Amino acid sequence: MAPSTFYYMYCPEDIKSRYHLLVFDTQNQPFLPLTDFYHDCKGRISESSALSYLKNLFPFFTWLEVYSNYQGKTVRWYNEPPAIRVAVEDYLIDEMACKVREKDSFRFINRTVKSPNTVNRFLSSLKSFYTSMNRLKQYRYPNPLIDTHSVVHEYKSQTEGVRTGKPRMPNVAGTEEPIPHRRLTDSYFKLINEEWQPEIIGDIHLPYQVYQAGKQVNWSLREMVIARLLFESGARASEIIQVTIGDYRSRKSFQELSTFTKGSHGRRVKFLRFSKDTVKLLHRYINTERKKLDILHRSFDTLPDDSPLFLTEVGTPFTYASWYYHWNKAMKTSGLKINPHKARHWFVTTRLREIYSVSTTENEMIQRKNQLIKYMKWKQSDTIDIYEHYFDEEKHREAHDSMFNNMMAKEKEYLEHKKKKIKQKSNVPLVRTSIPIEIDEDIQALLKF
Incomplete structure (x- = not known):
């Protein structure tokens, strides 16, 4: 019985082959496009990253064979960009519970509460797949995951100046609008409000x-x-x-x-x-x-x-x-x-928890955190800020729990005090209202005001 999804197998060590790994489709047949993609990636990035890219694509390629539809036909990976884009959009909506919004020449993608956290990785992997297919000359159209219109527009915006038909003046001239330092991604599917968040693993065991x-x-x-x-x-x-x-x-x-x-x-x-x-x-x-x-x-x-x-x-x-x-x-x-x-x-x-516990001054804490940043070889030093947010939340939880404990203690104290007062009141003899109580005249005069 054929597997329900694409899968891969490593070439046995005693068999000579130009493929270190081979991908198979749902019919148990070798699928060379993904096989070639893996080996192309492995030559440029780490083997673990190449394998991760490959695995991200298996559900989509399986879905293509079973559910895809464009103008009444099943979509194949080698079809023209419009067909691929329709298939990807359907997959994002139906299988990944995303919301897709049309914008100019591209699409904005919003994750919902039902969306997996792998949307960005899937889009990156598929974009990389078609980049490899173009490089290996196995896909004869432009990469369908790239918005060619935005690429051309950005090139023009950075080369054309305020003078019609003439190139930009140098920045020192002060006559041109500055070029934005950060460009909009060239992806056709742009995932918005998506920031990388590290996993916080707090289990010491x-x-x-x-x-x-x-x-x-x-x-x-x-x-x-x-x-x-x-x-x-x-x-x-x-x-x-x-x-x-x-x-x-x-x-x-x-x-x-x-x-x-x-x-x-x-x-x-x-x-x-x-x-x-x-x-x-x-x-x-x-x-x-x-x-x-x-x-x-x-x-x-x-x-x-x-x-x-x-x-x-x-x-x-x-x-x-x-x-x-x-x-x-x-x-x-x-x-x-x-x-x-x-x-x-x-x-x-764990290292940050230790830094917080052993540092006695603010400067000592900053120094230790900088040492950790250098050790981890983080390109962006603010990566540590996201981890620290976890400890800020932990401190809040501790303070909040302390407040809850104090509230419970005060509530218990109040109830015991109230219970004691009721008991004392029950031991006081009742005053008979029929017996007249004499009040001093001066006090009676004060009570009138």
Whole structure:
């Protein structure tokens, strides 16, 4: 029975093929457009990002085969841009619960409360797919996810000046309107009111839940070391898996290793730091499990610097895809719904909590936060502000809970006091109204006013 959705499989290591991964359609047949897209992306971005792009497109391509319709026909990925745009718009409305509004030559997309948080990733992935198809000369029309009209309009606005038919004067002339620093996106589908929000992972026991999940499926030392490095260093999985022995040796401390970051094109521009317990496990892995897999059975001291730190069972460099198989198996077996990137968010949340607890002055807190920003290699320093908003909310919750506790205590105090007064009043003998009460004349005169 054919699967209900597109899926992928890795090429077995004992089979030679130009494809590292192959995509299959709902009829169990190889689907080369998405296969070529993945390999084109993998040559420009990290393997994990390429795989993420690919997975974002599987539901849409499945939907195309079953539900799409344009002028009475099923839409194919290679159709002209108008057909593709209609299909995407229908998919956004019917499957992703979005609201679509026409605007000039493009569409504004609004998410609703029923929309998944993957709308932006889907649109980015599909736009990237057609970019690859154009580059590989497999799609003969302009990219349907790009608003060509806005691109032309922007080019004209930045090259034409106030003088008709003549180019812009230089900025120093002061006769032209300044060019906006930030341009409107060239996407045909523009997602509005969409800001990136990091996940706040506040469960202090999360790493130990993951380690326990790994033990349940018999993780090797390799998988356990990588998992510990994820939580202890705050690095992306690819930044750990693809390092070399030389990256580890290059640091003065055994608790650190050098690595690349997203956008550094392989240049080692950052370092990772981890615990002494993880150092022991790492060295044990290198000198036992890794040594057995190494073709020359070399230990740490005899390995050359360009040797990969982690190896597969057949002695080849370990890859993200190979590692993710073990991670995914552990998460499914244990019932944990955790993707690897959540370890990074957990690290930042935990570090900030520590900064708040140990800093004694405002300057000390600022200094520690700046150190964290540099360590994480964030391009925008205000990324930390979104995490801090979480702690502001936590402080508010603590203060609010304290207020609730005080209110409950005061309410209890009031009820006990009222109960006591009623009891005292019930013990006072009743005054008979039939007995006249004599009041001093001066007091009677005051009571008249």
